[in-house]
Amino acid sequence: MKILGLSAWFHDSSACLLVDGEIVAYAEEERFNREKHTPEYPQAAVEWVLENAGLTLDDVDEVVFYVDPWAYLITGAKAFLSAFPYSLSFLGKEASTRSPFYRLKRMFGLKRELCRRHGAKGDFNAVALRHYRTHQGSTFYASGFEDSAILTIDFAGDGFAEVIAHGRGLDIEDKxxxxxxxxxxxxxxxxxxxxxxxxxxxxxxxxxxxxxxxxxxxxxxxxxxxxxxxxxxxxxxxxxxxxxxxxxxxxxxxxxxxxxxxxxxxxxxxxxxxxxxxxxxxxxxxxxxxxxxxxxxxxxxxxxxxxxxxxxxxxxxxxxxxxxxxxxxxxQPLAGDHGCTLGAALYQYHRVHKRPRRYKMNHLFLGPAYLEESHAAADRHGLKARAVDDWHGEVAQAIADGLIVGFFDGCMEAGPRALGSRSILADPRRADMKDILNSRVKHREHFRPFAPSVLETEIETVFEPLPACRSLEYMIVTLTVRPEWREKVPAITHDDGTARAQAVGRAHAPNFYRIIEAFFERTGVPLVINTSFNDNEPIVCTPDNAIDCFKRTRIDLLVLDGRLYYREDNADAVNEKPEAG
Ligand SMILES: [Fe+2]
Missing domain, CATH: 3.30.420.40 (ATPase, nucleotide binding domain)
Structure with a gap:
């Protein structure tokens, strides 16, 4: 059974494809259309998840939307009446593509819209779920737990802000x-x-x-x-x-x-x-x-x-x-509405169709890869790769030397955090690396910390253990930096002594793992700064996006699927690197 989870017309539009109970592809539209938190219909994301699986929309059994239009209509109508006459201002204040009427029209005409946009005949069901159900589905059915409490704390959705439930097997009972x-x-x-x-x-x-x-x-x-x-x-x-x-x-x-x-x-x-x-x-x-x-x-x-x-x-x-x-x-690392398409597909498959569970989320590298195109793109932009024997070691050494590395590797990660596929890497030992990253590339507010990626085998060397947490791979939880490490890695230790650390495993991020491992061998520090590959824009998606960001900012070294491109005009930047903190 093939199910397409779909979100559109609110914010963070995305598409997710579930085939026989496994999540096989997921992408957010903002990566393609380059508009952060885009509310647009995820045309490119849908096309990519289908194409990646060799499917057309008519090959899909069901499309599951993440907001129930009837619940949205009824909730909106009740709110309108209870706040009348103030609520008259609802009408006409929102931009047309964000107005409730626009959304309702699109949602009630979902199947027609899908057929028109994708040239499909309509050999599929189009259904919608209550919004909170898709959040529940995203976390319970991805957790691998047979029995679990479920807590969703959300803004509005289509009526329910917060729900406590109990999941058992295929069932979810609201409490x-x-x-x-x-x-x-x-x-x-x-x-x-x-x-x-x-x-x-x-x-x-x-x-x-x-x-x-x-x-x-x-x-x-x-x-x-x-x-x-x-x-x-x-x-x-x-x-x-x-x-x-x-x-x-x-x-x-x-x-x-x-x-x-x-x-x-x-x-x-x-x-x-x-x-x-x-x-x-x-x-x-x-x-x-x-x-x-x-x-x-x-x-x-x-x-x-x-x-x-x-x-x-x-x-x-x-x-x-x-x-x-x-x-x-x-x-659930896709805790915001990003994850609702994944949740919609899982909920429909397990709770509605009663199909057995087999999926357990263990990585987020669910987006497109550009292994062939990336090197051609570099050639097209006139970038010259440096030949090296041990590229992982060379990248680790560059980080240890104070260079800022744009790291583009394999399948793009889902969600708001770069996890080692579309990342900027830097040395966590330098106290002023945060300011350097901000002035050269990121241009963020000074109070925002940079997060570290740490070898999973060494996580408790640097951080206090958090034994109950089953989501250490995703930067969705802070860890407390051990007191003896705070001086050693000042660039990632926030003022409250925490860091939003990512545990990196060899199985799902082999190249990223080897780079951190090589950095560890050189420095005795088993972690690097990992911040998203972007500059106040959606995280880069394609090699062209990455090269564009590389050229616009002062990233010193671009790594495109295993090939190294140094900034040619960068000799002074390398030399002006700060002293180790
Ligand atoms: Fe939500």
Missing amino acids: LVHRIPHGFALVYTTVTHLLGFRWDDEYKVMGMAAYGEPRFREEINKLFAFDPDTGDFRLNLEYFNFHKYGRNNLFSDKIFELFGPSPEPGSDLTQREYDLAASLQAATADYGLAMAGLVKRLTGSDNLCVAGGVTQNCLMNQAICESGLFDNVFL
Whole structure:
């Protein structure tokens, strides 16, 4: 049975192909159309996942969409009526391609749309699932757990913000639901906007938190009431406007009485903003822990699977893993809506069609590879490869010498984190490497940490163990850097002593593994900085994207599928490398 999971018209559009219970291909449209978090229909992603499997759309049995249009319509209509007449502003405020009407038209006409876009006859079923089901499916059916509690903490979807459930075998039984707008995500997003950030900037606030004191905890607690015994959660709606006006007007002026005014656009962040971020982070970790406790009581399971936008908060995830509530915690790395297409396909296959489980997520290298094209692309751009005997060793030495390496290798990884296929690598021992990376390539806010990739065999040498976590390969959880290592690897140790580390195994990332191994042999340090291969754009997808980024920035060495291209005008950059920290 072949199932295509599909998301479109909201954000983070993607496509995922499941064949006989195995995920065989997955891609996000933003990598192809180069628009971050794109809401566009994933034309290129769908074409690639089908082509990669040698299929046409008519060969697929089912296309499963990740939002139920009826639930979306009913939820929207209820919200409209309950907030009337304020809700009249819903009409016409959103850009046309983001308006509810546009989405509903597309979703209700899904099959027609698919046939038109892909020249198909329509020999397939087109169905839609409740949004939260696709998050549940993404984590439970990918975890490998036969029995597990399931916690989804999301923003809105098509009606349910947060759901606690119990998964057993093929079945998922819901235990508790928080309906929108009553969910913690609205608190998080509201404070994010209050700090002057935008949608999808929540992770930046997490990075800021280490530089502040949580002195606004009491004020944040006034935004909602949560009873961890009963599970009741209510937002204090006098501080919010989302339920009246939608995404463009999240909070009321009353919120300024608690936190003061938002910073002026373009102004420098002050200690107040860092303190507010720290307060939000503390509240998030506490909320996650309280929910985890409730999950444990409602299910009694020793295992936990999580997904949903809020569960991208790595510090909260660390707190849950450390809580001792669960023996095994699977953190779906595609926790945001990226993962809903994977979840839609898995849910449909297992829960709806009752097909047995065989898939267990053990890597995310599910995207396109360009093994032949990459060298031709380099030739086309006039790049000259340097002949070397041991290219892994040469790359490791370049990193140890202070060079910034653009590393493009094999199948592209899924999700928001580069995991060693489309990565920028650098030396974690240099205290100023963060500033160098930012000034030469990344141009990010100074408070955002860079993450390390570490040999899986050495992870507990450098980091405190996190034995319950089953998702150490994906940068979805922070680990605490051992005190004796913080001085040795200052470029990846955040101010709170944590790092969003990735455990790298030989089996799924052999070239990346060998480079870190060679770096370890040379330096005694079993990790490198690994940040996404991009400069304020979607992560590079094709060799042309990588070469373009290489030329635009000051990456010193480009590695394209095993061939090394040094920047020719870079002699001074190499020489001006900083001293080891
Ligand atoms: Fe979602």
